[in-house]
Amino acid sequence: MKPTPEQKAVIGSRAPVVSLCGPGGTGKTETLALILHSRKDRYPRVLLLAYTNKAVVNMQDRFKGGAAGHERARVSTFHAWAWKLLKNADHEALGYQCPLKLTPGINASTIKNQADAAGISTKGELVFLQKVYTQHLRRGVSLATACKHLKTCPTQRKILNNVHAHCLSTGHIDFDHIPFLLHRACQDPDYAKHLTKVFPCIMVDEFQDLTAVQWKTLKILIDHGTHFVGAGDPYQTLFRFAGASHKRFPELWAMRGCESHMLTKNQRLSRQILNLSNEIRGQIRQHLPGYPILPQSSSTKGEKPIVVVNRKRHMHVRGVIDRIQHHIANGITLKDMVVLVRQDKDASSLVKSLDLEQWPYISHLKNHEPTKSINIIQVVLKIHYGTATKDEWAAVLKALPGVGKTTTTRVLNLVNENRWTTDNISNEGKRVRDVFQKFANLSYAINQAGDDLTTALNAVLDFVRTMDKMPDPYTDPTIENLFRNARATGVLGEILNLDSFGHYVNHGVPDTNDFLTIANIHQYKGGEAKVVFFLAPFPSFYKTHGTFKKQNQVIDEMMVLDTIITRSSRFLYLFFPMGFKSWQNLKPQKSAADFIMPTPPETYNLWTIVNHEEEQS
Numbered sequence: 001m002k003p004t005p006e007q008k009a010v011i012g013s014r015a016p017v018v019s020l021c022g023p024g025g026t027g028k029t030e031t032l033a034l035i036l037h038s039r040k041d042r043y044p045r046v047l048l049l050a051y052t053n054k055a056v057v058n059m060q061d062r063f064k065g066g067a068a069g070h071e072r073a074r075v076s077t078f079h080a081w082a083w084k085l086l087k088n089a090d091h092e093a094l095g096y097q098c099p100l101k102l103t104p105g106i107n108a109s110t111i112k113n114q115a116d117a118a119g120i121s122t123k124g125e126l127v128f129l130q131k132v133y134t135q136h137l138r139r140g141v142s143l144a145t146a147c148k149h150l151k152t153c154p155t156q157r158k159i160l161n162n163v164h165a166h167c168l169s170t171g172h173i174d175f176d177h178i179p180f181l182l183h184r185a186c187q188d189p190d191y192a193k194h195l196t197k198v199f200p201c202i203m204v205d206e207f208q209d210l211t212a213v214q215w216k217t218l219k220i221l222i223d224h225g226t227h228f229v230g231a232g233d234p235y236q237t238l239f240r241f242a243g244a245s246h247k248r249f250p251e252l253w254a255m256r257g258c259e260s261h262m263l264t265k266n267q268r269l270s271r272q273i274l275n276l277s278n279e280i281r282g283q284i285r286q287h288l289p290g291y292p293i294l295p296q297s298s299s300t301k302g303e304k305p306i307v308v309v310n311r312k313r314h315m316h317v318r319g320v321i322d323r324i325q326h327h328i329a330n331g332i333t334l335k336d337m338v339v340l341v342r343q344d345k346d347a348s349s350l351v352k353s354l355d356l357e358q359w360p361y362i363s364h365l366k367n368h369e370p371t372k373s374i375n376i377i378q379v380v381l382k383i384h385y386g387t388a389t390k391d392e393w394a395a396v397l398k399a400l401p402g403v404g405k406t407t408t409t410r411v412l413n414l415v416n417e418n419r420w421t422t423d424n425i426s427n428e429g430k431r432v433r434d435v436f437q438k439f440a441n442l443s444y445a446i447n448q449a450g451d452d453l454t455t456a457l458n459a460v461l462d463f464v465r466t467m468d469k470m471p472d473p474y475t476d477p478t479i480e481n482l483f484r485n486a487r488a489t490g491v492l493g494e495i496l497n498l499d500s501f502g503h504y505v506n507h508g509v510p511d512t513n514d515f516l517t518i519a520n521i522h523q524y525k526g527g528e529a530k531v532v533f534f535l536a537p538f539p540s541f542y543k544t545h546g547t548f549k550k551q552n553q554v555i556d557e558m559m560v561l562d563t564i565i566t567r568s569s570r571f572l573y574l575f576f577p578m579g580f581k582s583w584q585n586l587k588p589q590k591s592a593a594d595f596i597m598p599t600p601p602e603t604y605n606l607w608t609i610v611n612h613e614e615e616q617s
């Protein structure tokens with residue numbers, strides 16, 4: 001691969017702070033790989049942070065094959081990197097009475113326990129309490145400030161203060177605590193200086209997705225001398241709900257010594273797809289002025305994007321399957337195709353059809369039922385972390401050999417009353433003691449394994465193997481992904497984030513390397529495929545979320561659509577659930593279709609799907 005002049009300029013930059021901005025497909029990630037390579041002799045260590053576990057795995061794959069592979073580079077999510085540092089940090093200096101224990105799900109379960117104790121049990125109030133607590137952590141503000149900002153009442157404040165006190169006294173922390181605590185640790189100038197020495201160069205892909213507290217932490221390191229490269233696209237800020245902001249780039253540009261680079265030559269999109277993307281970006285820009293978005297170019301010719309309209313989802317599914325068959329007949333493999341959705345349930349009828357037709361696929365949808373093995377592995381891990389619900393405990397106890405009804409009831413009572421401490425258990429009968437001993441042995445093995453996550457996972461799998469009526473987990477094809485992700489992220493608890501690895505269904509097809517990908521666009525960010533299908537949501541989705549009532553949300557949806565469009569290098573199909581006549585009359589739908597309709601008709605081809613069966617009947 002020959003870098004373009006724009007890419008060469010960034011690679012050759014010696015500025016301490018570099019901003020690399022460009023629309024989807026302009027080669028930002030590729031350029032980061034080249035910068036990494038070019039800087040390998042300049043720094044003893046380079047850290048590259050990516051937003052999702054999937055992005056980390058992709059990046060590691062890209063570096064393995066590409067020029068960048070060298071031992072001094074480390075690719076990680078912010079959380080995995082920060083957790084490795086926090087494990088060795090002085091917990092007392094951070095206000096904790098015990099060493100930190102990463103316990104995924106602990107925030108939600110402690111908030112629930114405290115709320116139960118205070119007699120609060122409505123779902124709405126619980127969700128609100130979680131929102132306040134999460135905001136305090138993600139924004140890097142004190143709990144008191146978050147409480148004030150979100151106008152909590154004295155009871156709610158008391159509950160949240162108790163949650164906070166519980167974490168400090170037990171050392172339990174959740175994922176959201178990780179960046180918050182690293183930020184706190186970096187406020188000590190000696191620690192920040194130390195980190196700057198250890199990480200003299202940090203690069204971030206999808207820079208706009210950093211949360212406020214993550215960015216504040218990196219800014220401290222930059223101020224202490226860490227060199228920095230932030231690559232991304234403010235128009236792909238899809239994680240605003242999780243704390244991302246299109247303002248990150250202006251904040252980066254305002255840093256002292258920042259050199260700003262733009263990539264404008266699109267390496268992925270054909271000219272025809274680029275035209276459509278530029279139209280949507282033009283609309284985004286009307287709402288978000290202030291970003292110097294230069295005209296893009298592309299040298300690849302391709303097909304015009306195709307807009308397909310039909311009111312029925314099952315007709316879209318037929319259309320997708322028909323087009324897949326067409327492309328396979330023309331030499332494109334399933335592996336080069338992806339079906340993208342905005343919300344997971346939009347893919348459910350497609351998944352049913354694929355199962356019926358026995359087509360192999362990998363689904364990155366959150367609502368895809370995990371295999372029995374993955375399910376039980378997650379529950380066993382939750383027990384290890386102390387966050388399993390009573391039902392989850394019951395499911396495991398049911399499958400443990402030699403555990404009858406009486407033992408199960410006794411164990412569940414102890415768990416329910418939160419009384420399964422060593423002292424309490426020693427007074428119990430042998431069977432109950434045996435059950436807890438099994439879990440204690442497992443926890444010991446996991447803790448002993450430390451950073452060696454393969455060993456830790458094997459301990460969990462071996463535990464599952466001893467259970468009755470469970471398939472052998474080692475024969476589950478998804479397990480390989482699980483190990484791969486665990487190794488990539490370096491954090492065992494990430495396995496509880498089901499969406500971090502795909503759900504693979506190969507239906508016994510001999511070539512296990514050829515499958516269709518189905519994903520939510522938030523999961524597929526940064527990905528690319530030759531053929532991209534988008535199954536747009538029905539207008540009811542936007543109505544439920546009040547999207548068209550708030551400008552910010554309309555912009556979010558435009559960004560979602562542009563991110564989907566820019567995943568495709570050759571063929572793009574956008575399926576909208578609406579009638580052909582409504583499209584011809586340009587009747588607004590209050591849905592994603594409204595962003596395509598105003599574009600010049602020559603930007604795309606308009607198709608509909610005719611149901612011959614219905615016509616015949």
Ligand SMILES: Nc1ncnc2c1ncn2[C@@H]1O[C@H](COP(=O)(O)OP(=O)(O)OP(=O)(O)O)[C@@H](O)[C@H]1O
Pocket residue numbers: 001002003004007022023024025026027028029030031233267268525526527528566
């Ligand atoms: N100079 C180049 N010559 C040829 N191909 C390139 C060049 N730079 C990048 N590419 C290819 O173009 C495609 C898009 O690159 P990349 O994924 O780095 O874009 P990106 O800007 O990070 O996209 P996104 O915003 O969607 O994540 C990849 O297939 C990459 O290998």
